[in-house]
Amino acid sequence: MSFESDGGEREAEDAGDGVPSIRVLLVDDDADYRTLCRRYLRRSDAARFEVEGVDTGRGAVSSCRERRFDCVLIDYRLPDATGTDLLAELRDALGDEMPPAIILSALGGEAAAAEAVRAGASDYLAKRDVSRESLSRTLVNAAEKGRLRQQNLERRRELAHAYEALRRRNEEIQRFYHTVSHEVKTPLTAIREFLSIMRDDLAGPTSGEQQELIGHALESCDQLVGQFDDLVTLTRLQTGKLTIVQEWTSLDGVIARCLAAACALAAEKGIEVIDLTERPLPSVHVDRNRIAQVLANLLNNAIKYTGEHGRVALGSRVDLEAGQLSIAVTDSGPGIAPEHLAQVFDRLYQVAPNLCGANEGGLGLGLSIAREIVHGHGGQLDVDSVVGEGSTFSFTVPTRVDAFKPADPAPTSVTRL
Amino acid sequence: MRTVGNRRLDPYQDSEVEMKTVLVVEDDKKITLALSMRLKASGYEVVAAADAVYAMQTARKSRPDAVLLDINLPGGDGFLVADRLRRSLETATVPIIFITASKRDDLRARATELGAAGFLEKPFEASALIAMLERSIADEPPAHGA
Numbered sequence: 001m002s003f004e005s006d007g008g009e010r011e012a013e014d015a016g017d018g019v020p021s022i023r024v025l026l027v028d029d030d031a032d033y034r035t036l037c038r039r040y041l042r043r044s045d046a047a048r049f050e051v052e053g054v055d056t057g058r059g060a061v062s063s064c065r066e067r068r069f070d071c072v073l074i075d076y077r078l079p080d081a082t083g084t085d086l087l088a089e090l091r092d093a094l095g096d097e098m099p100p101a102i103i104l105s106a107l108g109g110e111a112a113a114a115e116a117v118r119a120g121a122s123d124y125l126a127k128r129d130v131s132r133e134s135l136s137r138t139l140v141n142a143a144e145k146g147r148l149r150q151q152n153l154e155r156r157r158e159l160a161h162a163y164e165a166l167r168r169r170n171e172e173i174q175r176f177y178h179t180v181s182h183e184v185k186t187p188l189t190a191i192r193e194f195l196s197i198m199r200d201d202l203a204g205p206t207s208g209e210q211q212e213l214i215g216h217a218l219e220s221c222d223q224l225v226g227q228f229d230d231l232v233t234l235t236r237l238q239t240g241k242l243t244i245v246q247e248w249t250s251l252d253g254v255i256a257r258c259l260a261a262a263c264a265l266a267a268e269k270g271i272e273v274i275d276l277t278e279r280p281l282p283s284v285h286v287d288r289n290r291i292a293q294v295l296a297n298l299l300n301n302a303i304k305y306t307g308e309h310g311r312v313a314l315g316s317r318v319d320l321e322a323g324q325l326s327i328a329v330t331d332s333g334p335g336i337a338p339e340h341l342a343q344v345f346d347r348l349y350q351v352a353p354n355l356c357g358a359n360e361g362g363l364g365l366g367l368s369i370a371r372e373i374v375h376g377h378g379g380q381l382d383v384d385s386v387v388g389e390g391s392t393f394s395f396t397v398p399t400r401v402d403a404f405k406p407a408d409p410a411p412t413s414v415t416r417l
Numbered sequence: 418m419r420t421v422g423n424r425r426l427d428p429y430q431d432s433e434v435e436m437k438t439v440l441v442v443e444d445d446k447k448i449t450l451a452l453s454m455r456l457k458a459s460g461y462e463v464v465a466a467a468d469a470v471y472a473m474q475t476a477r478k479s480r481p482d483a484v485l486l487d488i489n490l491p492g493g494d495g496f497l498v499a500d501r502l503r504r505s506l507e508t509a510t511v512p513i514i515f516i517t518a519s520k521r522d523d524l525r526a527r528a529t530e531l532g533a534a535g536f537l538e539k540p541f542e543a544s545a546l547i548a549m550l551e552r553s554i555a556d557e558p559p560a561h562g563a
Contacts, residue, residue: 177519181518186445186448187447189540193455193543194447197454197543200543202454202455232519
């Protein structure tokens with residue numbers, strides 16, 4: 001094996017003048033031909049070529065193992081292997097690190113070219129077509145292709161790592177919340193149960209005043225549980241662990257129940273709850289329980305931020321073309337300033353919680369949860385607001401054209417309180 | 418009210434009213450205490466166990482009419498107990514109500530496979546607990562011949 005090298009051991013890098021440096025391994029047992037190629041490449045303007053030459057397949061493999069090349073020029077007929085055999089060997093030896101290879105052949109012809117590419121060559125050159133221009137162009141192209149391929153592989157490796165890290169993080173969070181769920185809910189259950197047992201006189205008779213105090217404690221307990229559940233629900237939604245099972249169904253029952261609950265809540269503040277939905281509503285593709293959660297959250301929010309004797313309305317709109325049903329909850333509260341609108345769905349964000357006077361606590365997760373659920377259905381949750389007039393929160397769910405039920409005697413209810 | 422064995426002699430009726438037995442499998446002592454008080458006040462006999470081994474021993478001995486089982490027994494023992502109950506001839510059909518701390522669908526799915534009669538999520542309403550118990554016992558033929 002004879003071995004000449006032009007460029008020494010340094011890594012190929014740009015000299016900064018825009019002319020690429022390309023390290024080439026020339027594999028040909030014809031020493032004169034190697035000299036010819038070397039001469040062509042030395043005179044090329046397209047790149048600064050550093051050429052190393054070997055005369056056997058074995059030599060090529062060991063050179064590639066020892067040093068990095070930007071491309072390899074392989075004569076099809078070598079003393080110890082064919083060009084395509086050498087390609088296979090190089091691939092086995094170097095895997096993803098294999099540089100792009102160009103097959104040089106005395107034969108030429110499209111068939112030979114096709115075979116070379118099928119065997120994994122980056123390009124093919126017939127010796128009779130070799131000139132200074134064609135040789136350097138082929139090598140430059142091959143080196144560029146190789147560089148892009150390496151970049152691609154690197155990106156994919158980075159993505160895989162990032163994905164794996166994210167997945168592991170998700171699992172951690174899930175496990176954490178599961179543990180916390182249990183550790184928090186167990187003592188909460190004990191507290192609640194013992195209070196409840198006392199209230200029911202199972203540990204001896206209790207006075208009226210004691211009953212009242214126990215009642216307060218129980219309510220606080222329930223509040224605590226509610227907040228905690230919200231937190232866990234949101235986490236599970238965000239880490240994709242809460243399954244949303246969609247089926248074609250009617251929302252009428254859900255709406256009726258949510259409105260009933262909302263009326264009860266609104267009664268405490270003398271707020272009017274109005275149902276302006278256009279019945280019958282078409283069938284929708286939803287997870288009924290989850291959408292009920294969304295509706296309940298939006299209605300509760302509306303009532304929370306509307307002053308005494310205000311008004312909360314529920315409306316609907318069908319966009320058959322887009323296959324969407326839009327449900328909107330409008331309140332007559334103070335509205336939300338434009339600069340706050342974007343953050344309204346963020347966790348823990350509450351706008352002027354004391355504006356409506358009442359003791360409105362809570363972790364403020366209702367809207368975040370609602371958004372996650374709506375997104376999980378492939379829909380949108382939007383807010384429109386005018387300061388001083390009120391806000392409208394609307395969300396969309398998938399619906400379909402042929403799902404209109406024949407006219408139900410479902411009245412539009414107007415509830416005044 | 419006099420009791421003879423597990424039969425309660427109701428002074429207002431000629432017939433005897435048999436007390437149903439509930440096995441509570443829960444490692445938290447406070448919850449066990451609270452559950453026992455509730456169940457006894459509603460007329461149930463209560464036996465309790467805090468781990469899988471003792472749970473099986475107690476189950477075989479007392480032949481409960483229903484089992485309240487904490488899904489989160491340490492070491493994954495919750496499902497172990499359910500599985501063993503199902504494999505044991507004496508307890509193969511006893512209604513098992515799983516006590517859960519969260520709504521994890523995968524745990525519930527597994528519990529359903531083991532033939533759960535119901536789920537009680539912490540914290541629970543006493544009335545819900547009693548209602549679920551009554552329903553599940555009523556749906557099952559009695560553990561010991563009446």
